[in-house]
Amino acid sequence: MIVPGSSSQLLAAALADGTGRPLATATYDRFPDGERLAAVPDFDGGEATVVATTDSDEAWVELLQLQDAVREAGAGRVTTVIPYMGYARQDESFLDGQPVSARAVARAVSTGTDRVVLVNPHEPTVADFYDVPVETVDAASVLADPLGGDLTDPLFLAPDEGAIGIAETVRDAYGRGGTDHFEKRRDRETGEIEVSPSDASVAGRDVVVVDDIVATGSTMSESVDVLVEREAGRVVAACVHPMLAENAVTKLRAAGVDRIVGTDTIERGCSVVSVAPVLAETLDAAGALPEER
Known part of the structure; x- marks a missing residue:
């Protein structure tokens, strides 16, 4: 049974189609005091796969409720698919007295599941924070098709330079083209930061700026400004x-x-390609889950 979080309904449906597993009709309610209540129907079978992106604090609470709900509904084994893991950038404490937030949420999720599947976490090391087996899926290749x-x-x-791997993955899936990365240099006289490609010429070329996540768009827009100044052709943000x-x-x-090209790990208007096929392969290849605790 595939059980969707409220922010991952399209992806969950695509994953159900891709794996041949039934799709549960979860409900998402809110009490007058603001508390949430996510619920699932009773179902036959001992396995449930909760698919819930965590792009807000409310989504984290909803995920924990869905994990508990599927146990109450009869699931003996639970897999939790987190298409986008919020708090993954808080993988360490920045100042004394601050939490390692990624560790805190990972531990909470671990209490209600037997296995976790993450899609391109911003910091891969967050997988170590879970107390259950974790599989990390690289879905960047699907960005090539659109x-x-x-x-x-x-x-x-x-x-x-540290993210050159994701650009190479998309290039390899596309089948042709070059790769490069942006470098930041500080002008010694003005102190201003200059952003520019490290080596490659961009004039007349179509450029695909690739990243794992675009949050506020500030960094990427600064980079695009440079590409336009250097007379690049079309610029696509992926x-x-x-x-x-x-x-x-x-x-x-x-x-x-x-144009902006994204996947459905976070469902937006630019989510023109699904990570469901990659996730389906991972779930199908995983084999049997651990026995019920």
């Missing part, structure tokens, strides 16, 4: 997790982005 085959001498750019908070879309379009 780009279309008509890109001119494409260049796939990562936001920094990301696995299209958070796109506040006015991120406006920032990107104003900077010169031709």
Whole structure:
């Protein structure tokens, strides 16, 4: 049984189609005092797969409730798929007295599941915080398909050298093009930060700026400004997790982005491709789950 969180209904439905598993009709209510109540119907069978992106604090609470609800409904084994793991950027305490928030939420989730599947967590090391087996899925390759085959001498750019792998993954899936990453340099006289591709020329080339997540769009829009100044062709913003908070879309379009391509790990208007096929392969290949605790 596939059980969707309220923010992952389209992905859960696609995953149910891809795996041949039934889709539960969960309900999501709220009491007058603001407390949430997520519930699932009783179902036959001992296994449940909860699919719930955690793009808000409310989504975390809902996930914990769904995990508990499927146990109450009769599930002996639970897999939790977290398409987008919020708090993954808080993988360490920045100041004395501050929490390791990723660890706190991971431990909470671990109490109600037998296995966790994460999609491109911002910091891969957060997988170590869970107290149950964790599988990490790289879904970046699905971003290649909606780009279309008509890109001119494409260049796939990562936001920094550490993220070059995701640009290479999308380039390899696309089948042609170069890769590069942005570098930040501080002007010694003015103190201003200059953002630019490290090596590759962009003039006349279609450029795909690739990242795992676009949150506020500020960093990516600064990068796009440089590409436009250097007379790049079309500029496409591609990301696995299209958070796109506040006015991120406006920032990107104003900077010169031709279009934004994202997956359905966070369901937005630009979620034009699904990670369901990659997740289906992972779930089907996992084999038997541990026995009920």
